[in-house]
Structure formats: structure tokens, C-alpha cells
Amino acid sequence: MSELIDKTLLKSFVPPSALNAENFQELAGKTFVEEVAAGKAIFSEGDNDRQSVYLVDGQAEVTSSKGETKLIEAGSDAAKHPLANQQPRKHTVVAKTNSKIIRIDSDLLDILLTWDQLSGIEVDEIQVEEEEVEDDDGDWMTRILQSKAFLQVPPANIQAMFMRMQELPAKPGDAIIKQGEDGDYYYIIKYGKCKVTRNSKTGSELTLATLGDGDAFGEEALLSEAKRNANVIMTTEGSLMRLSKEDFNELLKEPMLSWVTNEEADAMVKDEGAVWIDVRLESEHKNSGIEGSVNIPLFMLRLKAQTLDPSKKYILYCDSGRRSSACAFLLSERGLQVYCLKGGLVARDGT
Numbered sequence: 001m002s003e004l005i006d007k008t009l010l011k012s013f014v015p016p017s018a019l020n021a022e023n024f025q026e027l028a029g030k031t032f033v034e035e036v037a038a039g040k041a042i043f044s045e046g047d048n049d050r051q052s053v054y055l056v057d058g059q060a061e062v063t064s065s066k067g068e069t070k071l072i073e074a075g076s077d078a079a080k081h082p083l084a085n086q087q088p089r090k091h092t093v094v095a096k097t098n099s100k101i102i103r104i105d106s107d108l109l110d111i112l113l114t115w116d117q118l119s120g121i122e123v124d125e126i127q128v129e130e131e132e133v134e135d136d137d138g139d140w141m142t143r144i145l146q147s148k149a150f151l152q153v154p155p156a157n158i159q160a161m162f163m164r165m166q167e168l169p170a171k172p173g174d175a176i177i178k179q180g181e182d183g184d185y186y187y188i189i190k191y192g193k194c195k196v197t198r199n200s201k202t203g204s205e206l207t208l209a210t211l212g213d214g215d216a217f218g219e220e221a222l223l224s225e226a227k228r229n230a231n232v233i234m235t236t237e238g239s240l241m242r243l244s245k246e247d248f249n250e251l252l253k254e255p256m257l258s259w260v261t262n263e264e265a266d267a268m269v270k271d272e273g274a275v276w277i278d279v280r281l282e283s284e285h286k287n288s289g290i291e292g293s294v295n296i297p298l299f300m301l302r303l304k305a306q307t308l309d310p311s312k313k314y315i316l317y318c319d320s321g322r323r324s325s326a327c328a329f330l331l332s333e334r335g336l337q338v339y340c341l342k343g344g345l346v347a348r349d350g351t
Helices: 021-028 107-118 140-146 155-164 219-223 245-256 262-272 283-287 298-307 322-332
Strands: 030-036 041-043 049-059 057-063 068-071 091-095 099-105 167-169 173-175 185-191 192-197 205-211 231-234 238-244 277-279 313-317 338-343
Touching: 021 099, 021 107, 021 155, 041 049, 049 107, 057 099, 099 107, 107 277, 107 298, 107 322, 140 185, 155 245, 219 245, 238 245, 262 277, 262 313, 262 338, 283 298, 298 322, 313 322
Parallel strands: 277 313, 313 338
Antiparallel strands: 030 099, 041 091, 049 099, 057 068, 057 091, 167 238, 173 231, 185 238, 192 205, 192 231
16 A cells, blocks of 8 residues: 655655645645565656656666666655656666655646745735826726736737626725635726735734736736735725636737747757746756756746846746746736747756
8 A cells, every 4th residue: 555755755855845835735645655676667768657756765777768877866966856857758767776756746746836936926016006096087908008918919819808808896895816715817907996915824914015096916826726825805996807717818828928949949049149047946957957047936036037138038947837937927027028948848858
């Protein structure tokens, strides 16, 4: 019978060690130790299993298609990272001794990491109006269309967006978004005011920001199907326009994302001076980052975005493309020229 991984041991692996307590517990509850006899293949070249495999005990031999071999021993620095983590597999890994491994669903791990790293961004990224503007005739549509976020969106998509939006009347005290709920809508304030609050562990409520006419919120939770990390509560009577998650992804998210293949990305770096940005954690970057790339973890985006040169092109990457696409959307809102590596590192040739 399989046994669950010891949480202390799981905490030694990268990137699971970076997860917050709630998401770490969820991962630990789905991670089982598997025994592998000496001489048995853990996975083979060409496999496409969408798993991150870690060596818990024993030794494993990693063999490339060229016949080059490398021995990995449990507890070593190399063993803190997933074994030859590319899809389809470009190596064969065989247990050199009787060994123990864990297999983690790569998509689950990547989603949990993205949730974590977006959790500090959703509220922080809200643009707060410092001046109180009283303009009953203000055109909220015009304000939205002047935003950098819509510069890359085709006019037909914008027209469809306005047609598909639903109007939501609101009264003071109405909770538009509740902390901990799933992301379901993207909101724009037609008129009225809201406050953004977050529940603390002690049960108190902290006010983080105020929003007014023309402000939009809620998009980050839709990018990765993350949980809402704050409350948005009406402080006055008003009216909101909302767009469903499906319409948001179809009309806004995808048009703002530009995907490039490995070959296209390498050519852009060589011929156009494009810059690689690794949006993974520093420990992941040090282990398997693309040579010459800059490391800006997703959770550091808000602090580092202003240091990027608007005249340059940036190619973002992570393991799968999930974290990089979330990052690319947020940078596109600022008018930066960003591209995502299609398929992420697991699909990139080489080691």
C-alpha cells in the first residue's frame, strides 16, 4: 500500500518548498511514495507523462539520447529538483539501487505555484484614483478604451466585450468579490465607489484600496483560476459591468498574449536583442534557467516591472507557460512588448 510523503521531506524539494501552507497541504495530501527496484526504469525517453519526478531515496542514473550518463543520489543538491524534467522525456532514468520516488502532477504543481505568486498581485495592481473626480457625464467606456490594457485587443473583440457585459446594480455594503471564492467575473465600475479589504488571520478586516468610476478589477484571479485573495465591497450606490471568465479569456486574455516557438524566440534574441525573462522562483532559475536570462519571479513583478525598458522585447518563460502567460498579461497592461515561450521549458530542446 502506498504511503503519503513525509511533509518535512517534501518541504526539501524545489519548487514545492515555496508553496504557502494551504497549497502545500493540498499537494502533500496527493503525493505518495513509490518504491522502484534496482534496474527498473522510472521513465523512458519519449514518455509524455506530465509528471515531476523526485528521487526520495537511493540512486538513479540519467541517460541522454546521446548515451551520456549522470548519477543522481537522493539528498544531493541535484535531487532537490525534478529528474530530467522535460516533456516529452528526452532522457531515460533508471533506478541504480532499490530506490523511492514521488511523482507529482506537473499541472497541479504549476497551478498551485501560480495561485501563490498571483495572490499578492491582484490587489496591489489596482490603480487607485488619488483625486476625487465628480463627473456625472463621464464616459466609462472611453476611460476603459484609453487603458494600455486594450491597445492589443482587436476592435471586434472590444465591441463583443461591451455587448456581452452584464450590468449589475449595487447598493452600499454589497460584497462584489469575497476572499477565498473562485474567480468568475472581470468587473468594471460604471459608476460608484468600492473598497478593497482583506481578512487577516486574527479575523480583523484591513482596507487596502478604494476604487471609483472606470476602475477595473478581478482579472488576475481569472488568469490562473486562482482564488480571490481580497474582498471588494460597495461603499456607495452604483452600477458595475461584468464579463464572465469564459468571455474574458476569449476576448481579452488570448489577444493580449503572443506565443513564440523555441526557434522564433532564439532568433528574436539573436537578431532583435530580445531579453529572456524567467518568471519562476530563484532556485528554479539557478537549476535550469536559460543562459543569459533575467530572473523576475511572478510574485516580484510589481516591484520589477518599472525597471524594464519599454523599447525592448521580452520573452517570458516558466516550466509550462502558465506562470509566464499570467506575467505576460500583467506586463502587457503596462504597454510592454512581451512574448511567451510556447510549451515552456519542458518542451524546449536540450537540458
